[in-house]
Amino acid sequence: MKRISIAIVCSILFFASCEETTKKEKSNTPVNSENPFFAKWDTPFGVPPFDKIKNEHYMPAFKKGMEENLAEIDAIVNNSEAPTFANTLEELERSGKLLTKVQRVFSNLTGSNTNPKLQELQRELSPMLSSHRDKITLNEGLFNRVETIWQARENLDLNSEQLKLLEYTRKRFVRSGALLNKEQKAKVTEINSKISELTTAFGQNLLAETNGFELILDKADLDGLSDGIIAAAAETATQKMNNAKTEEEKAKYKDKYVFTPHRSSMYPFLTESNRRDLREQLYKSYVQRGDNDNETDNKEIAAKIAKLRAERAKLMGYETHAHFVLEERMLKTPEEVYNLLMQLWKPALERAKVEVADMQAVVDAEGHDFKIAAWDWWQYSEKVRKAKYDLDEAALKPYLSLDNVLNGVFATTNKLWGITFTELFDIKTYHPDARVWEVKDKDGTHLGIFIGDYFTRSNKRGGAWMSSFKGQSNFDGKERPVVVNVCNFPAPVGDAPALLSFDNVTTLFHEFGHAMHGILSNVNYSSMSGTSGPRDFTEFPAQILEHWASEPEILKSFATHYKTGEVIPDELINKVLKASKFNQGFANTEYLAASLLDMDWHTINADEDLKDADAFEEASMSKIGLIGVIAPRYRSTYFAHIFAGGYAAGYYSYVHSAVLDSDGFEAFKETGDVFNPELAAKLRKHVYEKGSTEEAMELYKQFRGREPKIDALLKVRGLDGSSD
Amino acid sequence: MYAHSEDELIISEIEQGQLDMQDQQMTAEYEAALKRLRMRKLAAMPWQEKFFIFIKAGIQHIIPKGLDHILFVLGLFFSSLIFMSLLKQVTAFTLAHTITLALAALGFVEIPSSIVEPLIALSIVWIAVENCMFKKTNKWRPIVVFVFGLLLGLGFACVLSEYGLPNDYFSP
Incomplete structure (x- = not known):
């Protein structure tokens, strides 16, 4: 009896201690914390306070951001002083700070770490933001001020960067129709809304057509396909079965294998399947998308869009x-x-x-x-x-662990420009796989923050891209950028390091090139900083960096076997280089x-x-x-x-x-x-x-x-x- | 804002299909990423700091996280206070615990904690029930304790691996 009572006391003690920890956790969560977008960020280097930003903070911040932005524009337009570069162009550059702040975080996270709530917000916000942009670019009062300055530009003693800012700003208005008469303006607005309807329809049709075709196969039709591809096709079938509403529809996918005209599903099938007839079926379904004379046909829409664009031009x-x-x-x-x-x-x-x-x-x-x-x-x-x-x-892969490749790209840019990278662990990001480095110049001055988010996950968009959380400017004090690279490399399994393919390595160097374009940027006005240039030029700083990745001398400096430490053999390098011409x-x-x-x-x-x-x-x-x-x-x-x-x-x-x-x-x-x-x-x-x-x-x-x-x-x- | 513009996100949806976000999968991915983060942090630390971290972790894993182990050992004490009997039981426990802890930490055995943890709870109940039912200690007791020790060692290894034990930190 005595023993039992001791045991009971012990277990009560045990459970009581559990209770205590749960209580503590609860009291640690703030009940209704302040919206972090409305506060000044006291984080190191101005990295957004990701741990404080919640789904419900975006909409109020967007609304207030747009409101503030419009008020700022009104203040510029209604300024009783004559328009000058400082009271118009520079004020314009200063405006919209809150909106930019929330927009950068939002558009980044909807791509790299989204959730159903963010996706819903995205649909809701898209028309609000485009109408907000219109309110500014179609603002006649604002254009008139800019135009006045433009006409007088030769006597204003502007430097070349200021002239460029003036030119860009004016162009934005002119290209939206600011120089047209009332009738023409109405016509352009009408064409714009038609085009926007048609492009939306084009995208929706295409999505429907891509999702609409499926190649449903039996086990007997899988000749030539490798295990991984078969497993993926079985998984697609299971998903379709789970999503099916009727029993009849479910039966259609039971124990089947499904391929679709999405590239990720189609290419492996076209490469591996020995069934020529099925290859033909799937391929044709892909190239016939939007060309099936049904209600989701895009032939007429494409022609209409092109003609409307010509008319507008x-x-x-x-x-x-x-x-x-x-x-x-x-x-x-x-x-x-x-x-x-x-x-x-x-x-x-x-x-x-x-x-x-x-x-x-x-x-x-x-x-x-x-x-x-x-x-x-x-x-x-x-x-x-x-x-x-x-x-x-x-x-090849064992030589290309992610850490080796990162060291390779850091060493390359270090040899080129003397810049250095230090990984920081005490900055909270939006996901534990998003790593942070501080980038410093040759003389030790801070250049910017680089975030690298490399592994694929289910709430990240496919592909690879660079973006920024904070821009660069030397105007109103020095602002250094916070840039991010997002990729979709396979995550490591267990405790092994992440190993990359050579394609992945090229992608990493490419995106890193964009990141350098952001980090090294050294201009006055943020709107002209980093990767903001014309589309047929901005890929240049990214693509040129890829060349260093396949230089034998550099490959040898970072590509060492993750187990043995052996340097990549010449024979393998030659094969890599030859394969790039395939x-x-x-x-x-x-x-x-x-x-x-x-x-x-x-x-x-x-x-x-x-x-x-x-x-x-x-x-x-x-x-x-x-x-x-x-x-x-x-x-x-x-x-x-x-x-x-x-x-x-x-x-x-x-x-x-x-x-x-x-x-x-x-x-x-x-x-x-x-x-x-x-x-x-x-x-x-x-x-x-x-x-x-x-x-x-x-x-x-x-x-x-x-x-x-x-x-x-x-x-x-x-x-x-x-x-x- | 995007070097690869937002338009490409629309295009990506068409080319690759919609994101398939499943809560369970997202949680598993997040956990794996958290572990990678801890490993990276650890790898970047100077050895003094690492040493301190592991000492701290060692204490935390006994109090409060190792309460199940303490309960188990208490259970042994409640059964008898005869020194020899206790010595046998505690030694059997320590031996077994060390064996599985080493095996699991080195990666030779891997049993999910969803199986190990309930069994540990069961073992504590078992010892308690045995204590209440029998006046004298069963002569099989050290063997029973040995088997349970194996189990508790596994449980400890689970916690340790969640904490993140780098492969190259085993003393040679």
């Missing part, structure tokens, strides 16, 4: 929509763009034809009797790759075809007679002689970049930046030292520090000493006839 005084877009780019006219694309087109197409012949040889050797078709490309190029460029990713004919041809299609769509006249997208596309592609086994990277009916996103007359940008980065890196190679200090200093001073404070072509010329040439790019991509 004409109203605004431009020849075509492409002229309107390119005015703000590094390449200034459609002629320059066509000229660039056509210079690359021939070598790419020639190379693609060689690749087709290589693949046909494999088909014939296998004893098959068919001509290579578009849906055979992935399967047979993989066979050619294995024979000619055999690079075993599994053998399938370039195809990749460049499909990309250039899409870029040319984009340009064709946006150089039409407003009164052009065109009914739908199919005929237009066919004419456009036969003009350049595209071969039937390759489709443009995006066909018109699913070219979301140009018909739902902001890439109209801009898809060429990727290759233009590639011309710049190959040509730019060639400058280092020419000196025989990839870390040539003089060139590195020029690159920093004229490119990474300058943001968009000067014309992009001028910046490039100051660094390179001349205009860019395409030769280096042809060599890098194996399009100069040197690949076998």
Whole structure:
């Protein structure tokens, strides 16, 4: 009896101590804490106080931010003093602080660490924000002040950066129709709202069409597929079954395997499946998206959008929509763009034809009797790759642990510019995988904060990008930036380190290049800092850094085996370099075809007679002689970049930046030292520090000493006839 | 604001499908990331700080986090106060506890805590019930204690691995 009572006392003591800890936790959570967006952030380096920001803080901060912003604009417009650069342009630069603060955090987290509540807010906020922007760009009083200053600019003693800010600001109003008369303005507004309806419809249709097709397979149809791919297809089937509403629908997916026209599902199937008939089915479902003559057809919508854009451009005084877009780019006219694309087109197409012949040889050797078709490309190029460029990713990965690669990119930028990186552990971020480094200049001064968020997770968008939580400016005191890189590398399993593929390494260097563009930025006005430049230029600082990743000397300095510490062998490096030239004919041809299609769509006249997208596309592609086994990277009916996103007359940008980065890196190679200090200093001073404070072509010329040439790019991509 | 613009997020949804956010998965990912963070922090510390951290963790894992172990040992005391009997039981417990702790920490065995923890609770109840039912200590008692010791060692290893024990910190 005595014993029992002791045991009882003990257990009471035990449970009592549990109780105490739960109580403590409860009292630690603040009941209704203050909205952190309304407070001054006393965090180190101005990193947002992520641990204090909750879902419910965004909407009130956005509302107040927009309100404050409009009040500030009113104050500028109603200023009784005559307009000056200081009381108009600089005040404009100062306005909207709260809105920017909340918007940066929100748009970052909806991409990298979202939740259902944030997604809902995103839908709610999108129209509110665009109407807010309109209220400013269509504000006549504000434009009149800016225009007055613009007209008097030559007598105002402005420096070149101030002139540029004035020019950009004025352009933003003019391009929204500020110089038009009332009638024209009404017409532009009408066209804008039509275009916005149509682009939304285009995107929705495309999403419906992509989700609408599924290839439902039995176990017997899986010939050739590897275990991982089969497991993923079974998982898709299970998900569809769980989401199905009726029993009948559920039965459709029971014990089946599902593939869809989403790229992540389609490419592995096209590569591995031995069933030619099924490959054809899936491939056709992909290229026919939006072109099925049903209620989600995009043919007419695409044509309508292009015509409306042409009409708007004409109203605004431009020849075509492409002229309107390119005015703000590094390449200034459609002629320059066509000229660039056509210079690359021939070598790419020639190379693609060689690749087709290589693949046909494999088909014939296998004893098959068919001509290579578009849906055979992935399967047979993989066979050619294995024979000619055999690079075993599994053998390469142990040399490429994330920490090694990070050390590699830190060392590269350190050798170039003397900057250093220190990881900080006491700064709270939005997710434990988001790591923080302080970046310091050669002399130890603080440059900025770099956040690296590298692993994939279920609430992060696919792909890789750079963004910032805080901009840079030297106006009203020095503000140093907080930038972030977000990637989707596979997370490590258990206690092993995260191992990357070579593709991942390139991506990491690329995004890091964008981050450097943000961190090294050294301009006065935040709106022209970092990566704010024209689209066909901003990829340059990112892409040029990729070249260092594949320099043997640098690879050897960081790629050591995570278990043995052995340095990556030369043989493996050679294979990596050779593999980078694989399938370039195809990749460049499909990309250039899409870029040319984009340009064709946006150089039409407003009164052009065109009914739908199919005929237009066919004419456009036969003009350049595209071969039937390759489709443009995006066909018109699913070219979301140009018909739902902001890439109209801009898809060429990727290759233009590639011309710049190959040509730019060639400058280092020419000196025989990839870390040539003089060139590195020029690159920093004229490119990474300058943001968009000067014309992009001028910046490039100051660094390179001349205009860019395409030769280096042809060599890098194996399009100069040197690949076998 | 984006070097890769927000438009690309719309495009990404079309190309890759919508995000499939499941609470359970998100929690598991978060836990794994937390552990990675702790490991990184630990790896970056100077050794003195690391030493201090582990001493502190060692104490915390006995009080209050190791209350189950204390209850178990108390259970042994409640059964008898004869020195030899106690010595046998406590030695059996220590031995067993050390074996599984080492095995689990080195990664040779891995049993989820959802299985181990309830069994530990059961073992405490067992000892308590045994104490109440029998006047004299059972001669199998040291063996029973040994088996339970194995179990408690596993439990301790679970806590330790959640805390994050770096592979290269084992004394040679």
